[in-house]
Amino acid sequence: MKFLEDIILKLGAVDRRVIFILIGLAVLIPLLTPISLPVRETPTTVKFYDGIDNIPKNSKVLVSFDYGPSTRPEIHPMNVGVLRHMLRNGHQIYISCLWPDGIYMALDALEEITNEVNPDNVSTFDIKEYEDYILLGYRPGAEAVIKGLASDLRKVYTVDANGNFIDDIEMMDGIKNLNDFAYIYSGSAGYPGTFEWVKYGGDPTGVPMSSGTTSVQVNEVIPYVQTGQLIGLLAGMPGAAEYEKLINVPGIAIQGMAAQSFAHIVIVLFIVFGNLAFFLKQRRDRKY
Amino acid sequence: MSFSAVLGAWIAAFLTLGIFSYLYRDNPFYKIAEHVFVGVSAAYVAAISFWTQIYPNLFGRLFPKDGPLAFTGLEFDFNHEFNILYLFPMLLGVMMLISVFQQFNWMARWGIAYTVAIAAGLKAFGYLNSNVLNQVKASSVDIFSGSLPFFSLNGDSVFNNIVLVVGTLSALMYFYFSKEQTGNFGRFTRLGIYFLMVSFGASFGFAVMGRISLLVGRFNDLIEYSSADYNYATLGVLVFIIVTLGFWSFQNPEQKEN
Numbered sequence: 243m244k245f246l247e248d249i250i251l252k253l254g255a256v257d258r259r260v261i262f263i264l265i266g267l268a269v270l271i272p273l274l275t276p277i278s279l280p281v282r283e284t285p286t287t288v289k290f291y292d293g294i295d296n297i298p299k300n301s302k303v304l305v306s307f308d309y310g311p312s313t314r315p316e317i318h319p320m321n322v323g324v325l326r327h328m329l330r331n332g333h334q335i336y337i338s339c340l341w342p343d344g345i346y347m348a349l350d351a352l353e354e355i356t357n358e359v360n361p362d363n364v365s366t367f368d369i370k371e372y373e374d375y376i377l378l379g380y381r382p383g384a385e386a387v388i389k390g391l392a393s394d395l396r397k398v399y400t401v402d403a404n405g406n407f408i409d410d411i412e413m414m415d416g417i418k419n420l421n422d423f424a425y426i427y428s429g430s431a432g433y434p435g436t437f438e439w440v441k442y443g444g445d446p447t448g449v450p451m452s453s454g455t456t457s458v459q460v461n462e463v464i465p466y467v468q469t470g471q472l473i474g475l476l477a478g479m480p481g482a483a484e485y486e487k488l489i490n491v492p493g494i495a496i497q498g499m500a501a502q503s504f505a506h507i508v509i510v511l512f513i514v515f516g517n518l519a520f521f522l523k524q525r526r527d528r529k530y
Numbered sequence: 531m532s533f534s535a536v537l538g539a540w541i542a543a544f545l546t547l548g549i550f551s552y553l554y555r556d557n558p559f560y561k562i563a564e565h566v567f568v569g570v571s572a573a574y575v576a577a578i579s580f581w582t583q584i585y586p587n588l589f590g591r592l593f594p595k596d597g598p599l600a601f602t603g604l605e606f607d608f609n610h611e612f613n614i615l616y617l618f619p620m621l622l623g624v625m626m627l628i629s630v631f632q633q634f635n636w637m638a639r640w641g642i643a644y645t646v647a648i649a650a651g652l653k654a655f656g657y658l659n660s661n662v663l664n665q666v667k668a669s670s671v672d673i674f675s676g677s678l679p680f681f682s683l684n685g686d687s688v689f690n691n692i693v694l695v696v697g698t699l700s701a702l703m704y705f706y707f708s709k710e711q712t713g714n715f716g717r718f719t720r721l722g723i724y725f726l727m728v729s730f731g732a733s734f735g736f737a738v739m740g741r742i743s744l745l746v747g748r749f750n751d752l753i754e755y756s757s758a759d760y761n762y763a764t765l766g767v768l769v770f771i772i773v774t775l776g777f778w779s780f781q782n783p784e785q786k787e788n
Contacts (some may be wrong), residue, residue: 262553269745273753285684315747316740342578382579385652400586400608407609441656445664457740461733469668471660478736479743498746505742 247522253512254519261512268508272500279500286467287484290474293452294324294425300332301424302417304391306439307337307344307351309431313456314347319482319495320454321429322351327489329355329367329374334413336423338399339380340387340434345403348377372413379403384434388442392420419447426451436463440471454481531759539760543767546748551771557778559771591616669698697725 283291297303305324309317328335339345352375358366369375378399381387390398395417399408408414416422426449430436436453444451450473455463457478466472476485479502482495548563590608593599597612622641629638671691681689700722703715711719756764 259553265742266745269742270749273746273749313744315750316743342575380578380582382575382583385656386648389652398587400590400610409609438656441660442652445660457736457743458733460736461729465665465668466660469664471664478739479746480739494750498743498750501746501749502739502742505745506738509738 253515268504269501277500283484286475291488293473303425304423306428307348308340308435310343313431317429320476335375377403385438429454539755539763543763
């Protein structure tokens with residue numbers, strides 16, 4: 243018994259760099275040798291999927307890329323999935339960005355979808371700019387931009403991301419403000435993002451909206467799902483993996499879930515050993 | 531693979547591994563990556579803000595083509611009409627910039643005051659409507675609704691409604707400090723602490739999950755850059771950093787315990 247206690251005490255006092263290495267290996271090994279773990283959909287993800295699936299076909303939808311490279315692993319798979327899902331249903335997609343580097347995330351996502359081909363080498367989505375989507379681009383101003391979009395989109399966006407006049411683009415005909423969209427989606431990594439879209443976009447206009455967020459934000463955003471202010475939510479990488487499963491296009495999020503699971507096991511084990519070591523040390527200190 | 535793609539991969543691998551090297555200890559590679567990140571981010575945001583907002587939306591409205599200020603020689607054609615009101619934001623912006631000179635630093639207060647007032651007004655409405663009223667409304671549930679099952683893991687149920695009401699009230703009561711938290715009231719507020727702890731635990735779990743997701747993302751990129759297509763960028767940079775750090779540690783033994 244004493245031997246076991248000594249081992250636990252040693253594990254509790256292990257150098258933090260050893261823990262970093264173990265977590266690194268727990269993430270790296272499943273990525274190098276892919277392991278397939280089951281993914282089960284949660285109700286918020288199913289609600290999210292249903293929300294997008296229930297948009298009337300061939301609608302105009304606003305997709306906002308509110309993240310950058312730092313949070314790309316979590317949000318990008320969601321946004322690519324959302325674009326796929328919306329394009330399948332024939333929607334016209336209007337892309338805005340509240341983050342300056344969101345525009346490059348949007349370009350990456352569009353390129354990924356454009357290059358996607360079926361097994362018979364035919365393009366999955368034969369998408370064309372100004373017919374299927376328009377990249378409005380980034381505007382600084384956070385909630386002020388959303389307020390502007392809610393009242394008059396053309397005051398915020400004079401030109402699109404390519405520098406073409408909004409008034410000259412046929413796809414923009416009939417679009418005056420957020421009320422002209424059937425749905426709003428924000429892939430958000432923080433401020434400005436989901437909170438601002440709910441407060442100044444979705445709630446004041448009544449346009450149905452949903453969001454995909456980083457794991458860190460989930461606890462704060464999830465009340466909006468319960469109130470119906472958001473129609474479902476994609477919660478971090480697990481949410482993205484569940485969504486990939488629902489739209490039947492396995493991608494990088496599903497691949498990453500095995501690494502997630504192994505890293506969590508390592509972290510939980512160290513939390514358990516750390517606590518055990520703490521209590522054992524306290525007991526021994528009392529004894530002597 | 532183009533030269534720029536390979537070069538980009540080498541830079542990305544260097545910056546990523548430079549940041550990771552901080553896990554060993556503070557070192558020059560980490561400092562380089564940190565400073566590059568801060569500098570590039572600030573410059574990028576400044577440039578993109580100018581070209582996407584100030585240039586078309588401010589200059590475009592103050593100096594439209596054939597506008598009243600065309601005589602200045604400045605003309606920006608963005609299909610806008612002249613709008614003199616846009617002089618005010620430009621003036622406030624200039625006043626904020628001029629504050630770099632000591633004798634004019636009072637000027638920045640006007641711009642800041644305007645920004646704070648606008649932000650306060652915007653946020654007050656947003657919070658009240660979306661966070662307070664809607665959340666209070668959603669918390670007002672019919673606890674013993676006959677149409678609900680007693681227990682459900684996923685949807686509405688009598689049990690879930692009881693947890694919602696008790697959890698909300700007890701957590702709120704914990705922050706009521708006008709009455710000493712003893713006796714039955716103390717036990718009730720203690721229940722509130724447990725609800726708060728569960729919430730904090732969930733937040734911590736989500737935060738860990740988020741960080742691991744980001745690590746997965748970086749590793750995915752590093753694995754990709756370790757291929758022959760990128761001239762083994764990851765491996766090259768990794769060996770370089772390890773060897774240099776090892777040599778550096780050997781040269782500076784007194785910093786080892788920092």
